[in-house]
Amino acid sequence: MSAVPWNQRASEWAIQATDLTKRYGGRAVLDGLNLNVPRGGVHGLLGPNGSGKTTSIRIMLGLVRANGGSVEILGHPIPKALPRVIGQVGAIVESPKFSPRMSGRHNLNVLADSIGAPHRRVSEVLLEVGLTADAERHFTTYSLGMKQRLAIAATLLKRPEVLIFDEPTNGLDPVGIHDIRATMRGLADAGRTVLVSSHILSEIEQIADSVSIIARGRVVAEGSIADFLSDGAPHVRVRLERALEATDLLRAAGWKVDTDESGLRVSARDRGVPDAAVIAETLGRVGLWPQELTTERRSLEQVFLHLTSGAHLGSSQSGRR
Numbered sequence: 510m511s512a513v514p515w516n517q518r519a520s521e522w523a524i525q526a527t528d529l530t531k532r533y534g535g536r537a538v539l540d541g542l543n544l545n546v547p548r549g550g551v552h553g554l555l556g557p558n559g560s561g562k563t564t565s566i567r568i569m570l571g572l573v574r575a576n577g578g579s580v581e582i583l584g585h586p587i588p589k590a591l592p593r594v595i596g597q598v599g600a601i602v603e604s605p606k607f608s609p610r611m612s613g614r615h616n617l618n619v620l621a622d623s624i625g626a627p628h629r630r631v632s633e634v635l636l637e638v639g640l641t642a643d644a645e646r647h648f649t650t651y652s653l654g655m656k657q658r659l660a661i662a663a664t665l666l667k668r669p670e671v672l673i674f675d676e677p678t679n680g681l682d683p684v685g686i687h688d689i690r691a692t693m694r695g696l697a698d699a700g701r702t703v704l705v706s707s708h709i710l711s712e713i714e715q716i717a718d719s720v721s722i723i724a725r726g727r728v729v730a731e732g733s734i735a736d737f738l739s740d741g742a743p744h745v746r747v748r749l750e751r752a753l754e755a756t757d758l759l760r761a762a763g764w765k766v767d768t769d770e771s772g773l774r775v776s777a778r779d780r781g782v783p784d785a786a787v788i789a790e791t792l793g794r795v796g797l798w799p800q801e802l803t804t805e806r807r808s809l810e811q812v813f814l815h816l817t818s819g820a821h822l823g824s825s826q827s828g829r830r
């Protein structure tokens with residue numbers, strides 16, 4: 510049971526990153542990152558601090574150039590076609606600058622003028638983020654949460670189809686967090702695609718429809734939240750061309766492997782949580798590259814903790830070529 514059709518055609522992804530690499534001073538920050546964000550709904554990019562979330566987002570927005578790989582937003586290659594698609598993308602990566610002495614509405618009016626949007630659009634976006642009643646107050650009197658909602662309102666002025674928010678609840682109190690979550694949910698329910706990054710599991714679990722878990726510059730698991738939360742024996746679904754060879758290899762490496770028409774189901778012999786990154790690495794070492802590698806039937810917390818824990822990262826790093 511999946512709310513998100515993961516096997517859909519590439520043209521139906523809102524955002525797709527393929528084999529992205531980024532190095533800073535010889536250190537790999539993104540290490541072959543593959544990200545699929547379905548059209549419509551909230552997609553969480555969940556990973557611990559320093560895992561590469563902001564770097565991925567900055568590459569998607571053309572703010573940083575990747576060393577390798579490709580990104581498409583709404584089917585347009587980035588950064589080449591950025592001018593064509595940027596009008597359909599709204600993003601908050603850093604705190605936007607507002608004038609402290611002007612009201613929320615006045616700030617938005619100025620921004621609307623700069624992009625040629627009518628002032629009635631300002632009233633619409635203020636309503637959408639729940640700031641209508643506070644629109645005439647000076648920006649300085651806003652709480653952090655209200656400032657963040659004003660930033661979201663600013664991104665909505667040009668009617669974007671895709672919204673990208675990097676850790677939008679950072680530093681907010683519980684009320685502020687609640688309001689931002691409700692705002693993001695509302696934006697998705699109105700038909701937009703919202704990509705939101707976070708290092709907080711509960712945040713993603715509560716608002717996202719689907720999630721990609723990132724660790725050390727790679728997506729190590731992805732899928733719909735419904736699938737992650739469903740019960741059952743934990744396993745990793747692997748789809749690849751040389752399935753027989755992969756089955757033999759994984760069995761020899763100690764995994765339990767079942768096969769069906771959609772690929773391999775790999776689980777740990779002790780019924781523990783199978784490690785998707787280690788499975789990917791075992792296969793990759795001999796040139797068997799999965800077309801799909803998805804963790805299924807586990808709680809998001811199990812997956813997140815296991816795939817991103819220090820112990821796991823240490824062993825994965827030492828096994829890296």
Ligand SMILES: Nc1ncnc2c1ncn2[C@@H]1O[C@H](COP(=O)(O)OP(=O)(O)OP(=O)(O)O)[C@@H](O)[C@H]1O
Pocket residue numbers: 533538556557558559560561562563564565708
């Ligand atoms: N301009 C830069 N120069 C050098 N290293 C960088 C640069 N930008 C990011 N990094 C490094 O890349 C790694 C990934 O950083 P990134 O900000 O993408 O992670 P993140 O998942 O967004 O983490 P956080 O939740 O802490 O923001 C970190 O180790 C960071 O120090």
